[in-house]
Amino acid sequence: MVASIRGSSAVVGVGLTNFHGLPGMNHMEIMAQAVEKAIADAGIHKNEIDGIFSANFVELLTPLTIAEYFGLNPTFMDGTNTGGSVFVNSMQSAAAALHLGLCNVALICYGSNSATGKFTHPPAMRTVEDVYKPRNPISPYALAANRHMHEFGTTKEQLAEVAVSARQWAQLNPAATMRDPLTIEEVVNARMIVDPLGLLDCCLVSDGGAAMIMVRSDRAKDFPKPPVYMLGVGSRTDHNIISAMPDLTVTPAREAAAAAFAMAGVTPADIDVVELYDAFTINTILFLEDMGFCDKGEGGNFVSNGNIAPGGSLPVNTNGGGLSCVHPGMYGMFLMIEAVQQLRGECGDRQVKGAKLAACNGNGGFLASQVTAIFGTEETL
């Protein structure tokens, strides 16, 4: 029997930078802006941080750089890189390390100048796919979208519903990058990039930094903001390159979410707000299905008619998501921070009223690493 870490740790500080207008800053400087805000939000001194959790696409040994940059002497570090899902994965490591007393104040952080510094392709192992020149990361998602359309009749219009819903949320978020009105027709008719995905089926490329502070729950109320508790987490993967994915219509999020919901002791029907890694429109449909918000194959119908937009039955990607708010190479950090801010009631015009339970799903690689996390307010403990 494995000891549950349900409710054993909580988020007590978060920080976000601007997502644009950061030319001339490198990724560490952008990250440091976010860390400064998270530290202020938690009301701690930087020297209290003794756990560092971070990874990115531009350097190795990231936790070491962070320790040096901020003048820290951590007792626990995790620089695992699972792609864009990594920060949700880091949150699992941080919760475990806090629970075991391996550290007491965990910092999870990320910064990137993907837009102004130009996106740097991560070093990757040479594979048998390289010779065919897939346009990664878009091609694998296009292959998944096409297979989903083939098996379940999902349409370009239904993919477009995801982008339009995200944009409508972004219009309620002053920090979001893209806030102009957007129609289904504009998404469907946008320039094709890798069929069946057009330009507006793909996330934006922005700058941005984000940071989060976690502590054990026994002291979570000693900080200025209402704590947001980690109720459940699950992490799964089954491939790296897309030709090794067993079924392109079913991601490891099915098992990751089942584990996270089981730990939290709640079901998808209990969730008030959902944050999904929408690097491409097909992602939102796949993850809603795999996490159990609708049946497999029903995702296209589920997202239609504004069902996940403001005013719909299920608020999804309430910051505007990677499609319209922010996507600086890796997005996982931003999912969790939006969830925390929704549960604190800090989200202004886009606030989901009375939100008590939030589900996040981080995606890494090509639908490969899936990490689901469930967060809740104090009354959900």
Added chain:
Amino acid sequence: MNKEIPVENPGPLQTFEDNLAKGEFKIQQCKECGQHVFYPRQLCNHCGSSSLKWVEISGRGTVYSTSVVRRKPERGGDYNISLIDLEEGPRMMSRVMDVEPTEVTIGMQVSAHVGLVEEKPAVVFYNKEQGDKEW
């Protein structure tokens, strides 16, 4: 000092590429569980056995999914990227060469040939029979 070290026991990936350079498309089959393995590995990804042998295969496959990478004509134009399920079980990425990139469909029957993709040896697929297989 960049002295070239002679390869006496090439790894599975090198062996696969050496075969391709000779115009042969071979994949591994596990002697323990009988399942085919692709891409080339040191251990069977099904049962974990290290007893793998190189075998010839039918070359027949079915398009599992397909997409078109859009590229400007002056840079070579659009091209197909497909995932092919081989008759023997494994799935691989490739290109279907004799059909317009947008006309490749899921479920299409295709057959493998060792050809060139942008001047590099690679297994590619054709929808129409291309005569005797080329390995």
